[in-house]
Amino acid sequence: MNFIMNIPGLKDVLIEKIEEHGERIVLYVSLPKKLHRCPSCGARTKKVHDYRLQKIKHLKWFERLTCLFYKRRRYACACGKRFSEKASFIDKYQRFSKEWNLVAQVRCIKAKTFKEAGETLGTSSSTIIRRFQQVAKQHMVSGVRLPKAITIDEYKGDTDAGTYQLIVANADTHEPLDILPNRRKDTIKDYLYQYGADVELVVMDMNPSFKAAVREALGRTVIVADRFHFCRYIYWAIDEVRRKVQKERHAYDRKKCKRMRYVLYKRSRKLHDKSKWYRDRYIGMSEELKTAYELKEAYCEWFDWAKTTDDVVEVKRRLEAFYRKVGEARIPDFLKAIQTLKNWQVEILNSFAFNYSNGFLEVINNKTKVMKRNAYGFRRFDRFRAKILLNIQYKEIGVHLG
Ligand SMILES: [Zn+2]
Known part of the structure; x- marks a missing residue:
């Protein structure tokens, strides 16, 4: 059996054998032999040096965990250089296929818990947490300038940073912008002082320390009571x-x-x-x-x-x-x-x-509560913050992936 099949993420890959190992599916794959350019001298070569077997985790196939045994070919150049063939379905030194990585990136954010994402993808929670932290690092830019109109509200997050957190959102688009670790006056003041140069209006509940923070950081900004x-x-x-x-x-x-x-x-x-x-x-x-x-x-x-x-x-x-x-x-x-x-x-x-109001924050707060109930172990404020903000960013992405 030696055929080319278009399995998602495995384009042009030769499937040599399919085995079932208990509940798992193992695909033995390789790539067709072809001319490669030597990375050292630039000459073309088709001379095979040897093969290495590489085990790679791939997405579930027919609801079963699937892994690839990839017979990776190495070429030899006349100049003495030996190098691996190019493979589009996997990045260098990775134990997971690119397709797997893509889905993991979405699932680690959207799954109810890290554990659940790990089970679906056939890996451990800690691998998923590492993925999550990589995504958070890439996508969460802090220090964006806040827009003209913002709204702030507290909610009970119960994280290691404290019982209450503060959510900052765009008052016009209702898009959440950030979550602060606590609702203390100095925290809010420092934050607004740093990022709030453009802010002209703040919607808030009637908390005197919120008002004081806004006054001290932003001077005569318009304050709107919710x-x-x-x-x-x-x-x-x-x-x-x-x-x-x-x-x-x-x-x-x-x-x-x-x-x-x-x-x-x-x-x-x-x-x-x-x-x-x-x-x-x-x-x-x-x-x-x-x-x-x-x-x-x-x-x-x-x-x-x-x-x-x-x-x-x-x-x-x-x-x-x-x-x-x-x-x-x-x-x-x-x-x-x-x-x-x-x-x-x-x-x-x-x-x-x-004509501004905070009502929509209640919706976010409720979503957050659900997330908290589900995501047992979201005690760490940094993860909790990333989880909430990334979920909002990923709202439209990958609903049907994985
Ligand atoms: Zn060469």
């Missing part, structure tokens, strides 16, 4: 009131109420009749809860309207009217909430003036 984050303060406030009111209730009532608490958070106009009935019963429990509910509704009305208009002056005026309502109601949890809103008022109004 909508999702500032709305949460109002929801936290009504939830506090709800909890206090419920504590005073009978245990049975308490459980039932807790299950139905969503009726308080939904906008009134979006409630069905049945939910409305629960809502009325719920807020009928206490005068304070009823007031808290009305304040939340007033806030939502302001927020929904603010999103639709360009009149930032009027947005501010109506927000201040909401503050007055809260002032009259005198519910401590709401007073506390609007104090935070007041501290961040400029940044909140910016979110309507510039």
